[in-house]
Amino acid sequence: MASNENLPPNVIKQLAKELKSLDESPPDGIKVVVNDEDFSQICADIEGPVGTPYENGLFRMKLALSHDFPHSPPKGYFMTKIFHPNVASNGEICVNTLKKDWNPSLGLRHVLSVVRCLLIEPFPESALNEQAGKMLLENYDEYARHARLYTGIHAKPKPKFKTGAISESTTALNVGQTNNETPGAATAMPSSMTDIKRVTTTSAQDQPHVVVAATAGSASVATTTQKREAGLAKVQADKKKVDARKKSLKRL
Numbered sequence: 001m002a003s004n005e006n007l008p009p010n011v012i013k014q015l016a017k018e019l020k021s022l023d024e025s026p027p028d029g030i031k032v033v034v035n036d037e038d039f040s041q042i043c044a045d046i047e048g049p050v051g052t053p054y055e056n057g058l059f060r061m062k063l064a065l066s067h068d069f070p071h072s073p074p075k076g077y078f079m080t081k082i083f084h085p086n087v088a089s090n091g092e093i094c095v096n097t098l099k100k101d102w103n104p105s106l107g108l109r110h111v112l113s114v115v116r117c118l119l120i121e122p123f124p125e126s127a128l129n130e131q132a133g134k135m136l137l138e139n140y141d142e143y144a145r146h147a148r149l150y151t152g153i154h155a156k157p158k159p160k161f162k163t164g165a166i167s168e169s170t171t172a173l174n175v176g177q178t179n180n181e182t183p184g185a186a187t188a189m190p191s192s193m194t195d196i197k198r199v200t201t202t203s204a205q206d207q208p209h210v211v212v213a214a215t216a217g218s219a220s221v222a223t224t225t226q227k228r229e230a231g232l233a234k235v236q237a238d239k240k241k242v243d244a245r246k247k248s249l250k251r252l
Helices: 009-024 108-120 130-138 140-154 226-251
Strands: 030-033 041-047 058-064 075-078 197-202 208-214
Touching (some): 009 030, 041 108
């Protein structure tokens, strides 16, 4: 396995500087995955550009740096399977920047941006995937259909779970109380999550209002607004104060 020992100290120093810049200020749609122990394998996640068959996809690629980098260009590979004229079946990327147009002064930022641009504008004339190149030239709609299919299957981003998510359980939820309820009493959720039920309770004025709406596959709870409860409590407290004051005046 390649490691930092395969690269000269001055190259490692320059790469560390570039990787730090890419991490702090990433190019549009590109996120570099830094491995401090091996700068000879630069990995990055590339978002499929909007308006292309690769839209909504997330593609992992890598740049393999040889021992004489930057005098020789790195080799680029897509690790995520992709249907593209300039990407071979083994993931190798064909782009002039990594071949005849290579210049030692080109940085990683430029190379990664070129690779992402390749998803926007393929070059079928230098195709590594002949089927994709021919399809792009002769029937774009069919090419786009194939590319979207590969994207949906192989480049689907991993779901991001939010913390504090409500799990489906049989735990009873305290959804409200009436004057006749015991404090702390709870109303149990419907036993079947596929049933749609509406549970009602009454307010101090015996006016029914919806408290819980259980829908298929969810356990959402809608409670009476706190403002309304606070308002009712305040009215009742003020009424008690007024009554007490009237009794005091009568005694006088």
